[in-house]
Amino acid sequence: MIAASAIIHPDASIGEGVEIGAYSVVGANVTINENSWIGPHVVIKGPTRIGKNNKIFQFCSIGDDPQDKKYTGDKDSVLEIGDGNTIREYCSINRGTAPGGGITCIGNDNWIMAYVHIAHDCLVGNNTIFANNATLAGHVVIDDFVILGGFTGVHQFCRVGRHSLTAISSVVVQDVPPYLIVAGNTAKPGGLNRQGLKRHGFSQEVINDLRKAYKTIYRDGLLLKDALDKLESLTAESIEVSEFVRFIQASTRGIVR
Numbered sequence: 001m002i003a004a005s006a007i008i009h010p011d012a013s014i015g016e017g018v019e020i021g022a023y024s025v026v027g028a029n030v031t032i033n034e035n036s037w038i039g040p041h042v043v044i045k046g047p048t049r050i051g052k053n054n055k056i057f058q059f060c061s062i063g064d065d066p067q068d069k070k071y072t073g074d075k076d077s078v079l080e081i082g083d084g085n086t087i088r089e090y091c092s093i094n095r096g097t098a099p100g101g102g103i104t105c106i107g108n109d110n111w112i113m114a115y116v117h118i119a120h121d122c123l124v125g126n127n128t129i130f131a132n133n134a135t136l137a138g139h140v141v142i143d144d145f146v147i148l149g150g151f152t153g154v155h156q157f158c159r160v161g162r163h164s165l166t167a168i169s170s171v172v173v174q175d176v177p178p179y180l181i182v183a184g185n186t187a188k189p190g191g192l193n194r195q196g197l198k199r200h201g202f203s204q205e206v207i208n209d210l211r212k213a214y215k216t217i218y219r220d221g222l223l224l225k226d227a228l229d230k231l232e233s234l235t236a237e238s239i240e241v242s243e244f245v246r247f248i249q250a251s252t253r254g255i256v257r
Helices: 193-198 204-218 222-231 232-237 239-252
Strands: 030-032 048-050 061-064 080-083 092-094 103-106 181-182 188-192
Touching: 048 061, 048 181, 061 080, 080 092, 092 103, 188 193, 193 204, 204 222, 204 232, 204 239, 222 232, 222 239, 232 239
Parallel strands: 030 048, 048 080, 061 092, 080 103
Antiparallel strands: 181 188
């Protein structure tokens, strides 16, 4: 299951059923759990923990040092990857830095296409899709079910809320609230992600509530504070609208608007 030309450090921990392709390199302090598949010419550096049933394709760089000039070999510098992820060709995912919490974390069941870069201290949730060449700067948070269009760039310290979608070549420099579509350089709101919500089983009633919330924030010409005040009654009736409002209230970078 491990190619003869692969180089595996004696301190690496390789689970049952793991396949490692030709000329791949697995360094010290790397754990790869059961039934994961590592293609040829992959380099994995530790400390990195990779869960079960992952597929990492050829020419990926996983768990290398952060691309941060402040990084000086921090002891607290880890990459964690969950279960069931697909990471396609030429992706690079860096470990965390001590000032950023020490960890870069990828959740479960994510689909990460070729040439994606995920920088230090990023936190990626579950069931996301990153199209080709999507790039995350440091300290970015990507919530569950986000779709990043190809060539999307996300500025450091931004957060992208769940079930949101970015169009191709979007440049995100502020937080993206959940359930939105954004597009452009720099990214602007383009409406509610209605098709995505339908595909994930949201009821028409919930979608209608979110449309009202979107209109209040983005179409009624109100100051943000006044728009949030106007939504107070709707947040009491809708969990999703309440989440939408809480996300905006918690934003420190400001939201795309």
